[in-house]
Amino acid sequence: SEYQGLHVGGEGRVHRVMESTLTARDRVGVQDFVLLENYTSEAAFIENLRRRFGEKLIYTYIGSVLVSVNPYKDLEIYSKAHMERYRGVSFYEISPHIYAVSDNTYRAMRTERRDQCILISGESGAGKTEASKKILQYYATTCPVTDHMSTIRDRLLQSNPVLEAFGNAKTLRNDNSSRFGKYMDVQFDFRGAPIGGHILNYLLEKSRVVHQNHGERNFHIFYQLLEGGEQDQLSKLGLERNAQKYHYLVKGCCPRVSSINDKSDWKTVRKALTVIGFHEEEVEDLLNIIASVLHLGNTQFGEGEDGETQITTESHLTYLSKLLGVDGPALREALTHKKLTAKGEEVSPLSFEQAVAARDALAKAVYGRAFTWLVAKINQSLAFKGSSSVIGLLDIYGFEVFQHNSFEQFCINYCNEKLQQLFIKLTLKSEQEEYEAEGITWEPVKYFDNKIICDLVEEKHKGFISILDEECLRPGEPSDISFLEKLEDTLGGHAHFVTHKLANGKTRKAVGREEFRLIHYAGEVNYTVNGELANQSVICQSDNQILSQCFHREEVTTQKRPETAATQFKNSLAKLIEILMSKEPSYVRCIKPNDAKQSGRFDEALVRHQVKYLGLMENLRVRRAGFAYRRRYEAFLQRYKSLCPGTWPNWQGRLADGVATLVQHLGYKAEEYKLGKTKIFIRFPKTLFTTEDALEARRPALALTLQTSWRGYRERAKYHRIRNAVIQSAWRGMKSRRKARRRRHAAEIIRKFIKGFIYRHYERCPENEYFLDHQRFSFLMTLVRNPPKSVLDKSWPVPPPSLTEASEHLCRLCMQNMMRAYCRRIQPEWKKQMEQKVVASQIFQDQKDSYPQSVPKLFVASRLGREFNLKVIQTLGNDKVKYGVAVTKYDRRGYKARPRQLLLTSSFAVLVAEAKLKQRIDYTALRSISVSSLTDGFMVLHVPSEDNKQKSDVVLQCDHVIEVVTKLATMADKKNKVNISQDSIKFAVARGKEAVIDFTSGPELKVAKGKKGHLLVTAPQLNPR
């Protein structure tokens, strides 16, 4: 199937273009932003995105960066066939796709043996997780696997539903929002088969365990368990199959979501846990924790008689102690009292609010640690020790800005700040490296370096995190307000840091008294300062294997206080950056087109915001700083070689010289391009577009040249050209439409033809009309192309029935024509010859044996040379001798043979012997001529014997009897008087007396006297009659 669409040229011109079945997508706009003429214009950028999105083209490149817009519906572009299509295909040859990035990365890993990573970023709901899953699926499907590896492959794939069950939740933006950052290494062996993996998780949004905003849910796993768990399993956990019953599950008031099927998801998760290799007991422990969180949520507090806080929900406490494997009284005390570590084992009671907070903190901690354990467990099952190449996938949430932004948002945004820095650094670095490798001078690029913001956050001693640590770790209660003051003291005056107090005028109004504002590279964000307390000690005594592995006793007993969450995060982030730096990065930048999760809606303001937050314009600027376009010489030459006589059809020399010749011919100006070692660099898209236009113009002519003999080749070439196409062009649209039309037309004709064939023997009717016409046409065309070559060529095509008569006429006409033409061409000499031959044939054909042999021998003017006797000539007077030949004369009596010459003139013949005229035969007196039917040379000239002047009949023998008789008969006008006798010739000897010559066939010529005075002639018979 072919699609038709629009293409925006460099100047915003719109062309119609066609794509082949292979790309199966028409496209709108440029498929690579570097080809935007106005690359600094955000409006042009967004317009390009919008147009493509409108045509369901969700992917666009910025150089090697893939920009993806969430379509919010299944586009059917992720089939196995699609995967195959992108396998081993050069990045730019085919329309942008997540598979192109996957494949390119994979091949870079295999061929260059360098570890790779794909960084996927974007807002919540922009399609990051989907993208990472698509990449993983691509590898799972296209990489080679053995039986053992298929287990690993399955585990890699199955880790997703498990992690999503525990780490994803329905939010306002995304029904399946990942609430943790994830970095996953996929390890490949030397054959390129997946052999292992490792997952790093970041920043699980633990607050969701105890609270959800309106319209949001807790983590999927809770609802899945309640919906899908078996009844006796639930009973064992003390749970009811009703999410409404659990406080932690209904904060957002939407335990049910139409797009989610918790029951079937539960089945998937259970199966996945088995595939990954979880034991039954481990699953049980995991479910105990899930259940305990729900029981914690339902644990209520009241006021005792002495005003002390006490637990009012005993049943939950019982289940809790059972599920967590913790002693009941200890648990009760932990929830209502606080351990003062500074003073040994002493405890102090908690207020109601404190107890509630402690409960929630415990729930969060339990869940959070269980999640970490889960990841570790998955890692165990994916672990591979040994040498391998790695592709890392980073799926981490992008910039987040809410009304109130807590510490979690701070971490997320800080992380994005770091990733942006990495991105700029690596992009610039790779640009620079490429220029260097190609021997092209590097021109410095202006860009915003966000290092200043990163430093603001992470610098030792004076950075935000250092100050936070200091505040948390100093003796006494950490207070939010004192922390804010400390920040103001240290960071005040920094261009990217503002508080209510530091700000002035308008800004002051926008920043609350308990907030500070960071001016991130992507925008301004206000953060609220709030601390966090958790009483974690009780869990350390847990019997639950998972919990006891998660909570280490030392953590609470040692005097050294643990690192703050911020420092932990900073360290893990530093480690991540280190991991990423050691790899070659690719980028997928996800954009969400609207907030309503609707397909087909493109909210420009929202997209503009993301384009800004993702730093895409910055990215484009860096990428376009030097040269917009670069291609390897062979690719460039292959595509445009037809534009220059010097390079068409093939360039034999060095590629670089070929490209130089080509661009010189095209009139590229020096500032427009540079030639590197293996690539041509073109500065402005316009140059490329002009070249592309020239190619368009050239194409029809090319096509025509190639059409006849190179059709097959051309189709392939065309297919390649289409794949190669960066810019599509108008004529192609036309051409493909024409082709489609032709194809339709062809099908129609074939149908007619078949029908006509079936009805061919019927009278002419609409069914066979076409066929009959075609038959007639092709008969006539065959004649035209292949007429008979000569008069002797008797071939003639078989006419269709309706043309039988016409065919006969034509054949006759054709022959006549050829004859006429032949005659007109003929020379007088030849004509004479032919006339004589015709006479010969009239007389002898099929009558005399020696005739056929005589046909190819030309008749000559005379058989005698200069041996004519002059005297004889004089004697003959005016009658010029026309022909002379040596003959043997046989006497009528006794048959004595005498050599003579026979001379023919226009009115008589004479026999001459040694210059003496022996006998004259006037043609008027010549009655007839007799010859035999055999191969002998005898002839008898019958002359009336009454005439005195004439002697009687003459018996002659001659080697050229056919020639002589023909000439004589012609000159004497006696053509009808030639007798051809089968076996004997009677002739007159004298008045009234006759003699006979008998002819018989024998092996050789013999002349002898026979009985009764006959002459007996034996002659070989050549043609049996």
Ligand SMILES: Nc1ncnc2c1ncn2[C@@H]1O[C@H](COP(=O)(O)OP(=O)(O)O)[C@@H](O)[C@H]1O
């Ligand atoms: N390529 C895609 N094709 C179709 N739907 C998609 C695609 N990417 C994302 N979606 C839809 O958007 C939702 C959110 O995507 P997700 O990857 O979970 O976002 P993120 O991880 O960025 O928060 C998905 O559940 C899915 O319905």
Ligand SMILES: [Mg+2]
């Ligand atoms: Mg996600």
